[in-house]
Amino acid sequence: MIDVLIIGSGPAGLSAAIYARRANLNVTVLEKLYMGLGQVAESRQVDNYLGMPGMNGYDMGEAFRRHANDFGAEFLEGEAAEIKKEGDIFCIVLKDGERLSARTVIYAAGAAHRHLGVVGEDVLAGRGVSYCAVCDGAFYRKKIVAVAGGGDTALDDALYLSEMCSKVYLIHRREEFRGAKATLLKLREKENVTILAPAVINKVKGENKVSGIVLSDGSEIECQGLFVAVGMEPQTELLKGVVTLDKTGYVVADETGKTSVDGFFVAGDVRAKALRQVVTAAADGANAAVFAAEYLRGLAL
């Protein structure tokens, strides 16, 4: 029987694993992909985690995982498909049919990239449509690309891509940008960057790879890559009807991580909260593990 099943292997899940192991609990971390590491692994550079400015995101995620592993957390590759509570025990069915039993669950599955939802996007994903400039940008050296979005991710991506691509179109649906003014100013000074706002992408064109995009006014832009940076969505599909979610789909819990179901905790970006950063994810993981340990002590009485 697992004391603490942690679903998700990003900073929240791995921090929870470290704290739960230090409370002498047996811990299994369910990771969707071997060495998944979460969104932090997509960051070229993390400048705001204390004590390690400029660290590469993948290296940071790997260091977190090594730490949890060295402290005795078990790692299991798999994806949860169903979660039920039977008495005091959680029964988790994985996509491959394997069943796990746990006395507590810390849900730290994070958030996934939102899609534009336009014709051609899904079919050309991985063939010119990308959701991670840091991961895929190098494939578009000296090529023409478009970036969709108006938040910090889109602005940072456009700036990053402008260093290697021959041309970058930044396409945002409104005139006003959510992202930092300073980055926008830098982009406006770049000769190879064109900002189109307001402009709406209606279609991604291409047979086996992206050849261009079509805007809602009917105009076409020739490009080999489209980087979609339009925000994130919580990974809570399997929690519907299991725990209370807010109207945008995030799990409702205060900083203890306690959800509407006793013994089921949440940590990281998937929790309804104001600031989603590596440092807040790590803090959430610590809290959830401490309160999971307290809950288990209560069960043993």
Ligand code: NAP
């Ligand atoms: P975000 O702030 O939620 O911005 C998403 C952008 O995509 C918005 O401009 C939004 O347009 C647009 N959008 C959403 N759905 C769309 C759709 N269906 N079609 C077209 N456009 C759509 O997401 P983010 O940029 O990923 O940032 C997430 C959080 O991380 C933010 O808090 C951000 O500040 C932080 N972050 C910080 C940094 C940094 O500090 N350097 C870097 C990256 C991210 P509207 O504006 O019209 O809603």
